[in-house]
Amino acid sequence: MNSKDGMRYMELVDVYEKLDSTTKRLEKTTILADFFRKIGGEDPELLPVVTLLSLGRVFPTWSEEELGIASKLLMNAMALVAGVRPEDVEDMMRDAGDIGTAAELLLGKKKQATFFTVPLTIQKVHSNLMKIADISGNRSQYKKMEILRELFSSASPEEAKYITRTVLEELRVGVGEGTIKDAIAEAFSVEKGVVERAHMLTNDLGLVSEVAKEEGVEGLKKLSLKPGKPVKPMLAQLSPGIRESVEEMGWALCETKYDGIRVQIHRSGDEVNIFTRRLENISNAVPEIIEYIEEALPHEDFIVEGEIIVTKDGKPISFQYILQRVRRKYEIEKMREQVPLKLYLFDVLYYHGPQIDTPFEDRRKILESMVDVMEDKLQLSNQVKATPEDIWRAEDLFTESLKGGHEGIMIKDPHAPYMPGIRGKKMLKRKAEPETLDLVVVGGTYGKGKRAHFIGSYLLAVQDENNELKTIAHAATGLDDQMLLELSEMVEPLITKKTGRRVEIVPSIILEIAYSEIVKSPEYESGYSLRFPVVKRVREDISIEDIDTVERVESMFKDVQTL
Known part of the structure; x- marks a missing residue:
């Protein structure tokens, strides 16, 4: 049922509840497809809003609004409406x-009944959340509260549950981007590809x-890269070995793998913006990187990709x-002055139009034509061509890269297009x-003992195909007292449940974990476990959508079994 001001929020809540009631991806897809089709017929302007809300988001991932x-x-806001203390x-x-x-x-048993409320609409919830994002300056926290x-006062208990989760981007209904894409295809009869x-x-x-609703396949095919709007980076798989990888590709372009922050650099008109893997601006x-870009690259629209590293005495540091x-x-x-930065560029996605369908070999030539190298400031990645007959070129680059303090090499298929967000065999890493x-x-x-105030062991998870988290290991080694203190301080405000010495937390802290072996294990939800896991570092440069998957763990496990 709709109010005169649009579709009721309760209809979206009903969809959330249906999604939460099944673990089957096909059922989730059909539930969403039916709802998208309904929205498209009754209130098409609401369709993009509902699509994002189905993921528990208010803004697209590339947006800087939050x-x-x-x-x-x-x-605090909940306590006010429920008539209880924040501690409660x-x-x-x-x-x-x-x-x-x-x-x-809490709202199901609130002390002070609300005698008259206008039913919440999807548009009302969304517009209020948009208002929150626009608030800044004096008394901003009070205004947001x-x-x-106002939202909680008008919400039913079920609506309050999902408003709260949406605000924290923790919807918990087992829906990821893949399910949403399948639902769009099903709802508007367009090909998944x-x-x-x-x-x-x-x-x-x-x-x-x-666009799928309004213009169908032809409209979708017209959508393209746009400088200023970041896309997910193409991802690399692990190389089984330099020779094997080069032989499988026929020949390869091999580059030094730098240990820094991967960035996507956009020029649109006079504006230059730099985005991380998390699509964070x-x-x-990094004002000096902007200066280098202004000096070394053309003043035309482009999207290039590279790695920012820190150097000291000519060598990369932590x-x-x-x-x-x-x-x-x-x-x-x-x-x-204290932490000088250097930029290595290695790919171009847009210059005189989109280049992602251009083979990598040609994209590299385009990049070389664009860049005026600046010694010790901005350079192209160190690259060699390797064939099965002269595999030593790649092996020498690997040795040279390690001596230079870098991680290893990338092995890239020269014929490959750029595939945003895809991890495949067209780009491999050897470390x-x-x-x-x-x-x-x-x-x-x-x-225990002197570490009783620290969380000494961390329960870790991967994500499955539905973007649901599945546990895989506990890690307790690799953490000195300083790191334990810092991590414990990060975890404390995220704790949602305490049982004795154990805690559950809102998933947001990402750790890079080394290990000796992947083994099958019924102890963890993923079906796998890690032997001797060691915490290497906190990964603040990636988001939860970028963590490793059950599928990748399975693939790595099988690769070892076949050796």
């Missing part, structure tokens, strides 16, 4: 294990659903120093260090 609401502010909300959250469920329970209080490509090029599922934190620069909001000029996994922390256990 709600900026911490769980504490959310709990926190206790309920710990008992329920989820702040959304806590909101549902007032908007939240066309939807997949449109999403690769725009990184905006709201736009893709809108870090332009203000990745953690780069994070210091990227996080920095103040005294940037001072940090610029001296054993392969690692990027895993998200979902829980932990406090230590």
Whole structure:
């Protein structure tokens, strides 16, 4: 049923509940496809909004807009409406294990009944959340809380659950981008491959659903890269060996693999912006890189890709120093002197039009034609051509790269297009260090004795095909007292449940984990476990969508079995 102001939010909540009630991806796809089709028929302007809300998002992943609401502010707003203390909300959250469920329970028994409320519409919820993102300056937290209080006052307990989860981008209904893409294809009778490509090029599922409904296949095929709007980077698989990889490709272009922050650099008109793998804009934190780009590249629209590293005495130093620069909001000029940056460019996605369908060999030539190298500031990645007959070229580059303090080499298929967000065999990495996994922390256990105030062991998870998290290991080694302290401080505000020494947390902290072996194990939800896991570092340069998958773990396990 719709109100005169649009579709009721409760209809979307019903969809969330249906999605949560099944673990089958095909059923989830059909539930969403039916709803998208309904929205497209009744209120097409709402379709891009609903598409993003189905993922628990208000903005596309490339957008710099954010709600900026911490769980504490959310709990304060909830306490006001429910007529309880913020501490009561926190206790309920710990008992329920989820702040959304806590909101549902508290508003279900709130002390002061609301005698008259206008039913919430999807548009009302969305517009209020958009208002929150626009608030800044004096008393901004108070203003945000007032908007939240208004929403909670009008919400049913079930609606409050999902408003809360949407604010924290933790929808918990087992729907990922893959399911949304399949649902768009099913709802509007377009090929999955066309939807997949449109999403690769725009990184905006709201736009893709809108165009699929209004213009169909032909409209989707017109969508393209746009400088200023970042896309997900192409990802590399692990190389089984230099010779084997080169022989499989026929011949390869091999490049030094740098240990820094991978960036996508966009020029649109007079504006240059630099985005991380998380699609976070870090332009203000790295002004010298902007200066190098202005000097070394054409003043025309482009998208290029590269790696920012920190050097000292001509050699790269720890990745953690780069994070210091990227996080920095103040005294940037001072940090610029203390932590000097260097940029290596290795690919071009857009120049005189999109280039992602251009073979890598030709993209490299285009990049070389664009760049005026600046010694010690901006260079092209060190590259050699290797064939099965002169495999020594790749092997020498590998040795030379390691001596230079870098991670290893990349082995790239010269005929390959650029595939945003796709991990495949067209781009491989060969490192001296054993392969690692990027895993998200979902829980932990406090230590004993002098470490009783630290979380000494972290429960880690991978994601499955539905973007649901599945546990795979506990990691307790690799952490000195300083790192334990820093991680414990990061974890504390994220705790949702405590049981004795064990805690559950909101998944957001990503750790790079080394290990000796992947083994099958019924102990963890993924069906696998890691032997001797060691924490290498915190990965602040990637988002939870970028963590490793059950599929990749299975592939790595099978690769070892066949050796």
